[in-house]
Amino acid sequence: MxxxxxxxxxxxxxxxxxxxxxxxxxxxxxxxxxxxxxxxxxxxxxxxxxxxxxxxxxxxxxxxxxxxxxxxxxxxxxxxxxxxxxxxxxxxxxxxxxxxxxxxxxxxxxxxxxxxxxxxxxxxxxxxxxxxxxxxxxxxxxxxxxxxxxxxxxxxxxxxxxxxxxxxxHRTSEFEDLCKLDPDEEIRVKELLDRLRALTFPPYDNAEIEIGGETYYVEVDITRE
CATH class of the missing domain: 3.40.50.170 (Formyl transferase, N-terminal domain)
Structure with missing residues (x-):
């Protein structure tokens, strides 16, 4: 060539x-x-x-x-x-x-x-x-x-x-909505863990939840036995 x-x-x-x-x-x-x-x-x-x-x-x-x-x-x-x-x-x-x-x-x-x-x-x-x-x-x-x-x-x-x-x-706006956790939402444990681990991307703060007027960021660390 x-x-x-x-x-x-x-x-x-x-x-x-x-x-x-x-x-x-x-x-x-x-x-x-x-x-x-x-x-x-x-x-x-x-x-x-x-x-x-x-x-x-x-x-x-x-x-x-x-x-x-x-x-x-x-x-x-x-x-x-x-x-x-x-x-x-x-x-x-x-x-x-x-x-x-x-x-x-x-x-x-x-x-x-x-x-x-x-x-x-x-x-x-x-x-x-x-x-x-x-x-x-x-x-x-x-x-x-x-x-x-x-x-x-x-x-x-x-x-x-x-x-x-x-x-x-999927649009970027869908990801942004996914990051906002509703403290009153009812959700299966597996679905919640999937959501949290998908959003775990240090050093970025993605998953957030507001409790008592304060905003908290959430990550998970899942390991095999």
Missing amino acids: ARNTQVIFLGINDAGMRVYDWLCDQEDVFVHSLLTTKDQLRVVENVEPDYIVSCGYRHIVPKDILDIPKEGCLNLHPAHLPYNRGANPNVWSIIEGTPAGVTLHYMDAGIDTGDIIARRKVETDFSDSGKDLYERLEDTQVELFQDAWPDIISDSISVTEQDEDAGTY
Whole structure:
């Protein structure tokens, strides 16, 4: 393959930086830019890269930008699509018992709805906190991309079209609502523990409850015998 395969990378989180660094080390790839904000996307118009690769990017990419790369736009999402499109997939896998995993897919005008290139499940355990699962999902995203990249650039992949009516989708506002604990809510113990462990992500204070005019933050630590 020619040495001038040009990539523009979109990302900001730990997994994104690891994928970015790995791509930069590939002799047959030139990573032109690392973009983290929406107003930087006009760089894509100037460069007209072969690929956009996205991992951890926090903004919706407009269709006119998605149409520019010659070979397409790839996104790593820390969910086993079509489950848990959108925000906080690690949390919702625990809350709803949906499959946890990661997916590499083509980007389209929807949110995590593009054709699937590769995906991989990640095992879960009742002792997992939201942070535990998040970190395993990050590791698996990096591994999946490294495994899939040679087939992508050699044009030897087959894709799976997503059914947009299947799976699940969650907004950031749903996570914010989940964080607010109602002291008068009646709930099964297992459901409460799932909720609390999904929201346990130190050093962040997620689950909160107001008692006697004071706000308290709640975490759990579940261990096997």
